[in-house]
Amino acid sequence: MATASSRFEAVIGLEIHAHLLTASKIFCGCSTSFGAPPNTHVCPVCLGFPGALPVLNGRAVDLAIRAALALGCRINPTSIFARKNYFYPDLPKGYQISQYEQPLASAGLMAFATAEGIARVGITRVHLEEDAGKSLHEGFPDSDRKTYVDYNRSGTPLIEIVTEPDLRSASSAAEFFTRLRAILVWLGVNDGNMEEGSLRCDANVSVRPSGAAALGTKVEVKNLNSFRFLQKALEYEINRQIDLLEGDGRVVQETRLWDPGVAATMSMRSKEEAHDYRYFPEPDLPPVVVDAPRVEAIRRDMPELPEVRRQRLIAAYKLSEYDAAQMTQSLAVSDFFEAAVRAGAPAKAVSNWITGELARALKESGRDIDASPVSPERLAGLLTLIEKGAISGAMAKSVFEKMLATGQAAADIVRAEGLAQIEDESQIVQLATEVLAKNADAVAQYRAGKTATFGFLVGQVMKAAGGKANPKRVNDVLTRMLAEREGQEGRER
Numbered sequence: 001m002a003t004a005s006s007r008f009e010a011v012i013g014l015e016i017h018a019h020l021l022t023a024s025k026i027f028c029g030c031s032t033s034f035g036a037p038p039n040t041h042v043c044p045v046c047l048g049f050p051g052a053l054p055v056l057n058g059r060a061v062d063l064a065i066r067a068a069l070a071l072g073c074r075i076n077p078t079s080i081f082a083r084k085n086y087f088y089p090d091l092p093k094g095y096q097i098s099q100y101e102q103p104l105a106s107a108g109l110m111a112f113a114t115a116e117g118i119a120r121v122g123i124t125r126v127h128l129e130e131d132a133g134k135s136l137h138e139g140f141p142d143s144d145r146k147t148y149v150d151y152n153r154s155g156t157p158l159i160e161i162v163t164e165p166d167l168r169s170a171s172s173a174a175e176f177f178t179r180l181r182a183i184l185v186w187l188g189v190n191d192g193n194m195e196e197g198s199l200r201c202d203a204n205v206s207v208r209p210s211g212a213a214a215l216g217t218k219v220e221v222k223n224l225n226s227f228r229f230l231q232k233a234l235e236y237e238i239n240r241q242i243d244l245l246e247g248d249g250r251v252v253q254e255t256r257l258w259d260p261g262v263a264a265t266m267s268m269r270s271k272e273e274a275h276d277y278r279y280f281p282e283p284d285l286p287p288v289v290v291d292a293p294r295v296e297a298i299r300r301d302m303p304e305l306p307e308v309r310r311q312r313l314i315a316a317y318k319l320s321e322y323d324a325a326q327m328t329q330s331l332a333v334s335d336f337f338e339a340a341v342r343a344g345a346p347a348k349a350v351s352n353w354i355t356g357e358l359a360r361a362l363k364e365s366g367r368d369i370d371a372s373p374v375s376p377e378r379l380a381g382l383l384t385l386i387e388k389g390a391i392s393g394a395m396a397k398s399v400f401e402k403m404l405a406t407g408q409a410a411a412d413i414v415r416a417e418g419l420a421q422i423e424d425e426s427q428i429v430q431l432a433t434e435v436l437a438k439n440a441d442a443v444a445q446y447r448a449g450k451t452a453t454f455g456f457l458v459g460q461v462m463k464a465a466g467g468k469a470n471p472k473r474v475n476d477v478l479t480r481m482l483a484e485r486e487g488q489e490g491r492e493r
Contacts, residue, residue, distance in 0.1 A: 015162050119176065129160060391410075462474060
């Protein structure tokens, strides 16, 4: 397939479905936990039994407002639930409770830097709805003849975030999705787990002649559950549509699926319009009324957004762009970093240890940073000892392992095990004298110009000191002693 022609431009809008991090479903008390045996987290309400009435989960509303505020949306004082009617096996009621004409929030904006410049993506709406169940097409002896359905997911609360068609490339669409996921996870709105289906993306894409105002025929690409698949699917679909137009063909409005196995989109069905769903107000749910004090309380409770925090870390702690990005991977990482710096540790050292030794230890133990056995204050204590020269960097790693195992403070471990760094120059001189005497050949090589042997001599002194000597002082002492020996022998000649 040809690459995108400069004669055309892409027009892309996204629809992101994000599960809300509630313990129970949106209209009943069933659990939302993932991985339970099929059809065990169900009840008459989420299965749509006659006479079962839905009751709105207030926590879901608060999380949706939190996400909408982060996206700069206007929170509408009144929103209405509606029935979206369509017939599919994973929809037990034969309709989905969603919001249509009067959504929870609208008119937002998200701006971010791309390779093409600053992208400004309008947020058309953020609305609440329930998820459907899940059709199981494989894993059973008769999967070649039958489809099974798991309704555990049915009724899980989610928000749908609909953007304006403001994106102009597959890469910027993937960047938008990446940044949106980071915001939702940062706020505790969504867990970001695309493999489990708690965050999914549909893309609407068309192409038009460059500079044209009118939109081309829109194609929807469904259920893209990774940033890479979103970008690959859009790249393919943009090129497919351009090839059609350049070959005097016609783009058909339809819904397509991305098949990663063949790296292509495949036709699924003709694209529905809103009237196909026969929306009408949900008779069993009253309007959702959100007053200003509730919105302001949620706004006050929100943390800094990732980009705001990143810029502040650069300004306040002189971190590089890279380090600041690493320290804003998650709210928990960022809070850990700042707590350690407030406890007195150098910012750069904290960043290095979080991404290095601490990250390694957490990965090995299967823990997240908010469950770290070494607290920010304890890590700061260790880094302060390094900064003061009380222990070497190499020794610090050994102390850190003991901190992980025992929970003790670094200073207590150093004191109890006699690990304090040797600073006394007379001790270092004594050790260096012994090393030079035992390694006359290495000394001769150094004096003959083989300066690499200096590192060997330093290593021998550190070994003799049990790794506890201050490396800088060892370097200084050896440099001086070798120079003095050379000068003395020169005078004797």
